[in-house]
Amino acid sequence: MTGRKGRGPGAGQGDATAAASRGPLLAVDGLTVQLPVEGEHRVVLRDVSLEIRQGEAVGLVGESGSGKSMTARAIDRLLPRGAQVQGQIRFDGRDVSELSGGQLRSYRNRVAMIFQDPRAHVNPVRRIGDFMTEALRTNLGVPAAEAQRKAADILGQVGIEDGRRRLRQYPHELSGGMLQRVMIAAALLTQPALVLADEPTTALDVTTQAEVMAILDELRRGYGLGMLFITHDLELAAAICDRTIVMYAGQVVEVRESALLHSDPLHPYTAALAAARPDIEQRASRLRAIPGRPLSAFEAPAGQCAFAPRCPHALAPCLAAVPELTELDGGLSRCVRVTELRGELEAADA
Amino acid sequence: MVSAAVGVTGRAARPVSRRGVLGLLRSTGVAGMASAVVIAVATVLAVFGPLLAPYNPKLPDLGMAWIGPTGGHLLGFDFEGRDVLSRLLAGAQSSMIGPLAVVAGSMVLGAVLAVIAGWRQGPLDTVISAGLDILFAFPGILLAVLAAAVFGAGLTAAAVALSIAYMPYVARVLRGAAMKERGQPYVAALEVQGASGTSICLRHIVPNMLPLIVAQATIMFGWAMVDLAAISFLGLGVQPPAPNWGVMISENQPGILQGYPLPSLAAGVCIVGVVIAFNVLGERLFEQAQAARQ
Numbered sequence: 014m015t016g017r018k019g020r021g022p023g024a025g026q027g028d029a030t031a032a033a034s035r036g037p038l039l040a041v042d043g044l045t046v047q048l049p050v051e052g053e054h055r056v057v058l059r060d061v062s063l064e065i066r067q068g069e070a071v072g073l074v075g076e077s078g079s080g081k082s083m084t085a086r087a088i089d090r091l092l093p094r095g096a097q098v099q100g101q102i103r104f105d106g107r108d109v110s111e112l113s114g115g116q117l118r119s120y121r122n123r124v125a126m127i128f129q130d131p132r133a134h135v136n137p138v139r140r141i142g143d144f145m146t147e148a149l150r151t152n153l154g155v156p157a158a159e160a161q162r163k164a165a166d167i168l169g170q171v172g173i174e175d176g177r178r179r180l181r182q183y184p185h186e187l188s189g190g191m192l193q194r195v196m197i198a199a200a201l202l203t204q205p206a207l208v209l210a211d212e213p214t215t216a217l218d219v220t221t222q223a224e225v226m227a228i229l230d231e232l233r234r235g236y237g238l239g240m241l242f243i244t245h246d247l248e249l250a251a252a253i254c255d256r257t258i259v260m261y262a263g264q265v266v267e268v269r270e271s272a273l274l275h276s277d278p279l280h281p282y283t284a285a286l287a288a289a290r291p292d293i294e295q296r297a298s299r300l301r302a303i304p305g306r307p308l309s310a311f312e313a314p315a316g317q318c319a320f321a322p323r324c325p326h327a328l329a330p331c332l333a334a335v336p337e338l339t340e341l342d343g344g345l346s347r348c349v350r351v352t353e354l355r356g357e358l359e360a361a362d363a
Numbered sequence: 364m365v366s367a368a369v370g371v372t373g374r375a376a377r378p379v380s381r382r383g384v385l386g387l388l389r390s391t392g393v394a395g396m397a398s399a400v401v402i403a404v405a406t407v408l409a410v411f412g413p414l415l416a417p418y419n420p421k422l423p424d425l426g427m428a429w430i431g432p433t434g435g436h437l438l439g440f441d442f443e444g445r446d447v448l449s450r451l452l453a454g455a456q457s458s459m460i461g462p463l464a465v466v467a468g469s470m471v472l473g474a475v476l477a478v479i480a481g482w483r484q485g486p487l488d489t490v491i492s493a494g495l496d497i498l499f500a501f502p503g504i505l506l507a508v509l510a511a512a513v514f515g516a517g518l519t520a521a522a523v524a525l526s527i528a529y530m531p532y533v534a535r536v537l538r539g540a541a542m543k544e545r546g547q548p549y550v551a552a553l554e555v556q557g558a559s560g561t562s563i564c565l566r567h568i569v570p571n572m573l574p575l576i577v578a579q580a581t582i583m584f585g586w587a588m589v590d591l592a593a594i595s596f597l598g599l600g601v602q603p604p605a606p607n608w609g610v611m612i613s614e615n616q617p618g619i620l621q622g623y624p625l626p627s628l629a630a631g632v633c634i635v636g637v638v639i640a641f642n643v644l645g646e647r648l649f650e651q652a653q654a655a656r657q
Contacts, residue, residue: 089555094484122557134552136567147566148556196552203557 036106037064038239039088039124039207043100046087054097055311057083059263061100062338065207068237070230072250072271074286075260076307081243084260085209088241089126090117104207118152125200127229129212131192135184142180145199153203167198171228190221197229207239215245226253247286251275259283262319263310269344277355279346281324284358318349326354391647398647401640405633408452409459416449420606429623441615441626443604451633454606458634461518461600462587466580468526473533474576478564480534481541492538495531503528503590511599518591521600525590529583540575544568574652582645585638592634608634 044061047054058080065071073081086092088102090109102109104124112120128134135144145168146160155163165176171194173179184192193213200208213229214222230253233240244250250257251271259267259280267280278284285303305323313319318336321327328350336349348354388399408415417435427444430436438447476495480488503525510524511517544550545568553563569576594600595609603610611630619627 091551091555118557118559120557121555124555126552126555128548128552130548133548136549136553136571138571139567147553147558147562151559151562152557199556 036103037066038069038105039063039065039241040103041084041088041100042103044084044087044102045099046083046092047097048093049095055309057263057310058087059310059313061260061263061265063258063265063268065239065241067206067239069256070233070240070242070254072254072257073241073243073260074245074247074250074257076245076286078262078307078309079260080263080310081260082211083263085126085211085241085243089121089124089209091126122148122152122203123205124207124209125203125205127193127196127200127208127210127213130216131189131196132184132216134196135192137184139183140180141182141184141187141195144184145180145195145202148199148203164198164202167202168195170201170232171195171198172224173198188221190217190225193217193221193225194228197225197232201232201236201238204236205238207241208233209241209243211243212245214249247274247283247290259286262308262313264313264319264347265338265345266320266347267345268338273344278358279341279344279351279355280320280348281326281354281358282320285323285325318347326350326357387648387651390651391644394643395647398640398644401636402644405455405459405637405640408455410456412452412455416446416452418446418449420445420449420453421604423604429618429621431623431625438629439623439625441611442618447611447626447629450606450611451608451629454608454611454630455633457518457601457605458588458592458608459637461522461591462584464522465525465529465587465591466584468522469529469533469583470576470580472526472530474537474569474572476530476534477537478541478568480538481545482560482564482568484542484545488538491534495534498527498531501528504593507590507594508597508599511594516599516602518601521591521594525587525594529587533579533583536579537572537575540572541568544571574648574655578645578648578652580645581641581648585641585645588634588638588641 041061041063044058045056046058047056049055061080061084063071063073063084073084075081083092087096087098088109090112092098098110104120109120135141142161142164145164146155146157149155149160149163150157161177161180164180168176168179173191173194179187179195187195193216197213210229214225217225226249232238240254242250242254247257251274254271257269257271257274258265259269259274259282261282267274267278267283269277269279269283274283275287278287282303288301289303291300303323308319310319314322316335317332318324318327321331324331330349334349336347338345338347339351341351388396391399413420422445424440424444427440428442429440430444431439433439436446436448438451441447441450476491480491506528507521507524510520514520514523550563550567553567558566591600592609592612595607596613598613601607601610603614608630612627612634615623615626615630618624
C-alpha cells in the first residue's frame with residue numbers, strides 16, 4: 014500500500030471517538046483505486062462510497078470486473094503492490110490507511126474475509142487445525158490446547174461433526190463445501206465485527222451453496238456481525254442482505270433496500286441484471302443478455318454515464334456528463350433519467 | 364535409470380511428511396536409493412571412522428613407504444609408510460564435515476535473503492538481487508584462497524569462504540520459489556487472518572519450500588566436497604598430517620609418477636563416489652520438488 018495520495022472529501026469530519034459511538038461500523042468515502050499496469054495507472058475503482066452498520070448485511074453485486082472484489086480487498090488492505098489509493102476507509106471511527114504492524118493485524122482480526130475458492134486459500138500442506146488456530150495462537154496469545162478446543166467448538170457451529178478429528182486432517186481430505194465451512198469457522202474464530210464474504214459460494218455446487226449460505230447467514234445473525242456480501246447473484250443478495258449496492262465499471266450505480274431492488278430498481282443496469290437471470294417458472298426461448306460486454310473502470314468512456322453505451326434508455330443527457338449519485342425514495346441512483354424511467358424499468362423487467 | 368525416471372513422475376504431489384523418508388527415497392528410483400546407501404555409509408564412517416581405523420593414521424614408518432597391499436593392510440602404505448585404509452577411515456570425518464558446514468552456512472544465508480527478497484519485493488529485492496549478481500562473479504576457490512591469506516589456512520576459513528561463494532546459487536533458486544509462494548492465495552488469506560509477515564514466512568513459506576531446499580542442499584554437498592578437496596590439495600584447507608581425502612590425494616601425488624598410484628587414487632575414488640551419490644540423489648530430489656511445485 015504505497016503512494017497514498019490526498020484525502021477524500023469527508024476527511025475532517027468530527028472527532029474519532031464521537032464517530033465511533035454513533036457512526037457506522039465501516040465507512041468508505043470517495044474510494045478511488047488505481048493499479049499500475051504496464052507502466053500506466055489504471056483506475057479500477059472510481060469514487061466508491063458505502064457504509065455498513067453494526068449487524069447489517071450489505072450486498073455488493075455487479076458483473077465481472079466491476080470492482081466488487083477490489084473494494085473488499087481495499088477494505089482489508091490487501092491491494093496489490095503499487096496501488097494508489099485516494100479517499101478514506103474508516104472502521105469504528107479509525108482511518109484504516111494509518112494502521113500498520115500490530116494495529117493492522119488486530120484490525121484484520123476484526124474484519125475477517127471469506128474467499129471464493131477455499132482450496133486455494135488454505136496452505137495445502139498444513140493440517141486444518143493449524144490453519145484455524147494460527148491467528149488465535151500467534152496473534153491473540155491463546156494457548157494451543159484452548160485454541161484447538163475453540164476451533165472444534167466452532168466447527169460444530171458450522172455443522173461439521175467430529176471437529177477434533179477434522180482438525181487433524183489435511184485440506185485435500187475435505188470436500189469443497191466442507192472446506193468452505195472451515196473457512197467460515199476460521200473467519201469467525203477471532204470474533205470479528207465485520208465479515209467480507211467474496212463470493213463465498215461461487216465455487217460450490219448448488220445444494221452445497223444453499224447449505225453454506227444458510228450457515229453463514231444464521232451465524233452472522235447469531236453473532237450480530239456486519240457483512241459485506243459480494244456476489245453475482247442479485248436474488249441471493251436480495252434474500253440475505255438488508256441493503257444491496259450495485260456496481261458497474263468501478264462505480265456504485267445504485268444503493269437500495271434489498272426487498273425493493275427487484276421490484277423497483279432505480280437504475281437501468283439493475284433492471285437489466287435482474288432481467289438477465291432466467292426464471293425457473295417461465296420458459297424462455299432466449300436468455301436476455303445485456304448487449305455489449307462489461308467494462309472495467311479504466312475502459313469506461315469519460316465524461317458521460319458509464320453504462321450509457323449498453324443502456325436501452327440512453328439519451329443525450331446521459332452522454333453530457335457523469336451522473337451524480339442522487340438520493341431517491343430511500344435509495345441512491347446514478348442515473349439522470351431515473352425519475353422518468355421508474356415505471357418503465359419495471360415494465361422492461363416483467 | 365529408466366525405472367528411476369518413471370518413479371519420479373508418479374506420486375509427486377503429496378506432502379513429504381505424509382510419505383515418510385523411506386517413501387520419498389523409494390520414489391527416487393534405484394539410482395537414488397543406491398546413492399542414499401553410499402551417503403549413509405559415508406556418514407557412518409564420518410562419525411565412527413576414527414574408531415574403526417585399524418592402525419594409527421598419523422604414525423609414520425618410513426621403512427614401509429610406498430609398499431602395496433599386504434596382509435592386514437588392504438590398501439598398502441602411503442609415502443610416509445602410514446596405513447592408507449586407516450587414513451581413509453579417519454579422514455572421512457573432516458572430508459564430510461567441511462561440506463556439511465558449507466551447505467548449512469550457504470543454505471541459511473541464502474534462504475534468509477531469498478525469503479526477504481521474495482516477501483518484501485520492490486526495491487529491497489532489487490538490491491538483494493544485484494548483490495547476488497556481484498557475488499556470482501567470484502569463484503569459490505578464489506574466495507577461499509583470499510580467506511586463507513587473511514585468516515590463515517585451515518578448514519574453517521575455507522568453509523566460510525565457500526559458504527559465501529555458494530550462497531548466491533541457493534538464494535537465486537529459493538528466491539523464485541519464495542516469490543511464487545508469496546503470490547499464493549493462501550498467503551493473502553493468512554494476512555487477512557492477521558498473521559504477521561515473519562510468522563507467515565517461518566511457518567508457511569519456508570516449510571513449503573523445504574523439498575527444494577533439501578534437493579538444493581544435496582547437490583551442493585557434492586560441489587562443496589570437490590571444492591574443499593581442491594582447496595586441501597592446494598594446501599590451504601585441512602593441514603597435514605591430519606587425515607583428509609583431499610590432503611591424501613595431494614601428498615601421495617608423487618606416487619602416481621613413481622608407479623604407486625594406489626594411495627592417491629583410493630582417496631580420489633572416495634571423493635568421486637560420495638560426490639556422484641550426492642549429485643544423483645540431489646537431482647532426483649530436485650525433479651521431485653519441481654514436479655510437486657508445477
